[in-house]
Amino acid sequence: MKNCFELLDVRIRKALASMGFTEPTETQEKAIPAIMSGDDVLVIAPTGTGKTETAMLPALHGVLNGEGGEGFKVLYITPLRALNRDMLKRLTQWSKELGVSIEVRHGDTPMHERRKQALKPPDVLITTPETLQAIFMGLRMRNHLKTVKYVIVDEVHELASSKRGTQLSIALERLAKYADFQRIGLSATVGAPEEVAHFLGGVDRKVRIVQVSIEKTLDFHVTVPKVSEEDKKLARKLLTDPDIASQIREMIALIHRNRSTLMFVNTRQSAEAIGARFKRLGESIAVHHGSLSKEARIEAEDAFKDGRVPALVCTSSMELGIDIGDIDHVIQYMSPREVCRLVQRVGRAGHRVGETSTGTVIAINEDDAAEAWAITRRAAAGQIESVGLYERPYDALANQVCAMALEYGDVHSNRVYDLVRKAYPYRELSRKEFDLVLKQLVEERLIFVNEAGIISRKGKTRTYMYENLSMIPDEKRYQIQDVISGRFVGTLDEAFVINMDLGAVFITKGDMWRIVEITEDRVRVEPVENPQAEVPSWTGEEIPVPFAVAMEVGAIRRAVEEMKDGPDQEIVDSLMKRYPTDAYTARKLVEYVKRQIGDSYLVPTDKRVVVEDEQRTIIINACFGHKVNETLGRVITALLASRFGSGVAMEIDPYRIKLELPKRIRATDITKLIMDIDPLFVEPIIEKTLKNTMLLKWKMVHVARKFGALSRDVDYERISMDKLLKIFEGTPMYEEAVREIFHDKLDVENARKVLTMLRNGEISLAAGRLSFIGGSGFTGGRELMAPETADRSILMALKDRIMNDHVLLFCLNCKQYSAKKRVEDVEDPPVCPVCGSKLIAALKPWERDEMELAKHPEKLKAEDDKIKVKRVYRNANIVLSHGKKAVIALASRGLGPETASRVIAKLKEDEDDFYRDILRAERDYVRTRRFWV
CATH class of the missing domain: 3.40.50.300 (P-loop containing nucleotide triphosphate hydrolases)
Structure with a gap:
């Protein structure tokens, strides 16, 4: 029986034999004939089953048997430079065997090699989506695209779920104006192959899907x-x-x-x-x-x-x-x-x-x-998540409009609009949306559009494109400064820093550091004394657990609960039949659920949400995954914040939403609040609260950079959020920043579904006290962490820092005395030298305005000002009761009177415990402050 290799040119067959390839893999057997038929093809198969050769062998066959002509014949596009490097290594032998020229071009390619490729283009060019954008910009290189017969997009599923891929989808349509080429996509196993096929082919092109069902288990x-x-x-x-x-x-x-x-x-x-x-x-x-x-x-x-x-x-x-x-x-x-x-x-x-x-x-x-x-x-069971395509992203569209203005010189807006709509992510782009993006680009002076609708480039269009070849956000870098020596030890990316907590540990240049302060342009750190006991924390890269997976975890708990009256071994056997696990692991889960039942608490499942309270902490046990819990949590915190008139801190994991409230509230109050949420209001409530978040500010800056509205080197820390909103609200940039957050961080559709199920009784909602399962959360990120007990050297560094910080002392009795002092120099207890009173507030140095308000209470009119003055009196009363210990707590970062009083209430004789509580409170503050609304 013939194998697919026999369809190939005899020179390729000889090369295969000399390289030891006699039998094709299943992927090759199925896909090579499909590709050689000339159809656009999406090959879906696991990594390592010969996908590269599956695509390249028919392409090499075409190169060997095609007409001559100066230019590229095959473009091999990969998302990672490392894949470029790897691909070249693998294809070099084919180049030698067949006499086909194969070269790589990306951002690191030396200038002399680029010049050589421009003068004598290789038959096969391995490149990235960004470098393809650069190729369009040069006349000579652009001419080399006219001979392209095959475009192979590797790891197409990875690109389809990113804005890099959205940009590429338009670039492929631009390429189609120069050359008639065959599209070949290589993908790992995905949940919705048709979506990826549509992404690869664009609108009105049929892409044949060859999906390899690996028979091996x-x-x-x-x-x-x-x-x-x-x-x-x-x-x-x-x-x-x-x-x-x-x-x-x-x-x-x-x-x-x-x-x-x-x-x-x-x-x-x-x-x-x-x-x-x-x-x-x-x-x-x-x-x-x-x-x-x-x-x-x-x-x-x-x-x-x-x-x-x-x-x-x-x-x-x-x-x-x-x-x-x-x-x-x-x-x-x-x-x-x-x-x-x-x-x-x-x-x-x-x-x-x-x-x-x-x-x-x-x-x-x-x-x-x-x-x-x-x-x-x-x-x-083959139940794999689908790829989350971006729909009509405006920043990628803006980028490609500028690219086409540069490419064509003058081009009618109708032509650009029609071309863009052929790219699958933009199939539903309305003319109104398109025109709004054009209008924004005109305002940013990146393009000119005349009355006849002709788009022309401007003087800064080329500079803009070279700075924005990629849709990956340009990020500022922070200097890392050792607080002990004062020296600078390296730099950190913006995305890393924005998600870091005070007290988090990371590695740079082989040394471990703990963050003690984050400022506008630097991260101040202290060396970790005991590296074996700590690991670095990259909190920003946690992979979200999908809704369906979290719901099945809830279903597993429910199955164990329903069998609670049977013998443990019977439940263990049942779990081992359904899931690939061992008896010990299964028994641990059974004991976990049975302990909850034995303690007379309800088990949170896929059919039951349990809200639990303890002091001012609320745990909402909800088996809905990261994105749904983030969505529900943001809605709930927004409603609570409007009720209290002050912030609510939130933390989530896939099975819990944890809230820290400014005052105690019962779990039953939260259940009522949840039941009152109209599913239709989820999106508008969140969009309203996003205006106060660092996340929106960060996203808006990046989107604005892609529109050319902000320069690459702008320091977003120095831009006020109010100013950003005033400038950008109502523009496509603002809308895109919000949409990106909804796409990346939230799941509004399933959050609405959950709220509807709660309303119609498909999911029950109960209230109770903090339970074993409720209190077991938020350990997933611990991974290989050692116990959280801070070693003494860290506590002493904390004490040192606080003692050298300053406080503003203010007497609330005579209101005549105020002084700025180092904490170390404050007497115990503080006494007013003017009137002898001990009713002394210990304020942060930047709280001078609050002190001025407290001096003239008769002039207070605004409710906010009255609240500030109450806090000053609360502060002074804590100092009156606890002396210098209170001053130390109040001087700590992020500790207001309420938190300080909680730390002091736990005060023990052991000084280390006191500072350990302060350290924990500081870390909690920095970890949760981006959620305060």
Whole structure:
């Protein structure tokens, strides 16, 4: 029986034989004939099943048998430069065997190579979406596009879910004006293949989908390692907890059982922490993630591929198809959060035909295990998330309008509008929307549109395009300053800093640092004294758990609850039949749910939301995932803030919404508030509250940069939010910033669905006191963290800092005395030197306005001013009761009278405990302040 290789040019067949390729993979057998038919084709198959050759062999066949002509014949577009590098390495041999020229072009390509490509274009050009934009801008390079016969878009699913891909979708339509080419997309397994096919082909083009159903099984196992006596000893050696030691021990055992193991983690902090732990134990492992230098990543890839290290720990940096050789086993540390990630990650193991891909998920607790069960079951059933396409993003449209103005010189707006609408993300773009974007670009002086509708470029159009080839946001960098030595030790990206908490730890240049202050342009840090006990915190990159996965976790809890009267072993057996796990892990989940029931608390499930209260904390147990909980949480905090007239802090995980309130409120009040929310009002309420957030400000700055309304180097910290709103509200820029937040961070559709189900009784809503499950949340991000107890050196650094800070002392008795003093110099207790009173307020130096208001209470009219004066009196009363301890607490960052009084109320004789409570309060303040509305 013939195989698909026989369809290829004899020279390709000879090259295949000389390179040892005699039998095609299943992917090649199915897809090569489809591609050679001339159809536009989307190939969906796991990484490592020969997708690159699947696309390239028919393209090389076409190059060898096509007509001559100066120009590119094949464009191979990949989302990562690392893939470019990897692709060139793999295709160099084909170039030698067939005499076909293959070269790479991206941002790092040296100028002499670019000149050579312009003068003598290669047959095959491997490039990125951004470099394709640059090619359009040069006349000579643009002419080389006229001969393109094949465009291969690798990892098309990755591009389809980003604005980089949206920009590319228009670029492909622009390319179609020059050349008649075949579109070939290579994708990992996705939940909605038709969407990706539409994205690749554009409007009115039929794209043939070739989906490879891998017959080999994906063999998953989910486990929470059981802590042994040996783990307790190991924990002491690693200066960590026994449960974390058991996880490290399990990783080492799995690595020793296999020749090559790829270990995926969800955050860079885990990658660094595992690397550090293994190094301490003398175990060989390489670390790979996006924050490492290119050289470090290449070294890690090569060391693993060459067998010099048996394991590579990595983040999503290895999900895409970089060739790192054969992999025997995949470890996933913690739930992978999404089904598509698990399939991609575990699918990298056992790539030889007919082999099983095996993977172990090491879960850290009961919620994590249940989540991993839900994901593994959904993976086996093919229930994979769909790609979240951006619909009609205005900033990418603005970018491409400018690009076409530059490309054509003069072009009619009708022509641009018609071309843009052929790109699938813009199929529903209205003429009104298009014209609003044009109007904005005219206002920014990037284009000119005359009365006849002709778009022309302006003097700054070319500069704008060179600065905005990419839709990836330009980010400012912060200097890292060591507060102890005063020296600068490196820089951090804006996206990193905006999500960092006070007290968070990160690594730079091999050293660990803890953040003590974030200012407009720098991050002040202190060295971490005990590196083994800490890991870096990249809080901004948490992968959101989808609604469907979180609901299944709720369903698992409900199933256990419904079997509560049966023997534990029967419930364990039932779970093990349905999910790939072991008896110990299943029993832990059973005990988790039964403890909740045994304590006479309701179990939160997919059919039951439970609101719990304790003091001024509310926990809403809601199994709806990150985005729905973020959406519901923002609506609830907005309503509560309007009721209280002051801020409400919020924190979420996939199964809980945690609120910190300015005053105590009962859980029953929250249930009533939730039931009163009209699902139709979710979006307008959130949009209104977004105006007060740093998130919208940050997004608006980036969108405005893509419109050319703000220069790349503008310092957004110096721009007032009010001014930004005044300038941008009502423009396409403002609307796009809001839409991007809704797309990336929120899930309005499912939030409305949940509220509707609550109203019609499909989901019940109950209230109670804080329970075991309610209080078990927010540990997922801990990962490999050591216990949170701050070591003494950190507490002493905190004490030092507070003692050297200043307070503004003000006597509320005579109102004649005020003085700015270092905290260390304040007497205990403070006494007014004018009247002898001890009713002294200890204000922050910037609270001088509040002091002036307190001097003249008879003039107060505004309600806000009256509240400020009450806070000054509350402050003074705390100092009157507790003396200098109160001054210390009040001088701390983010601690107002209420928080300070809570810290002092817990006051013990141990000074370390006092400062530990202050440190915790400062961290809580910085962690939650971006949610205060």
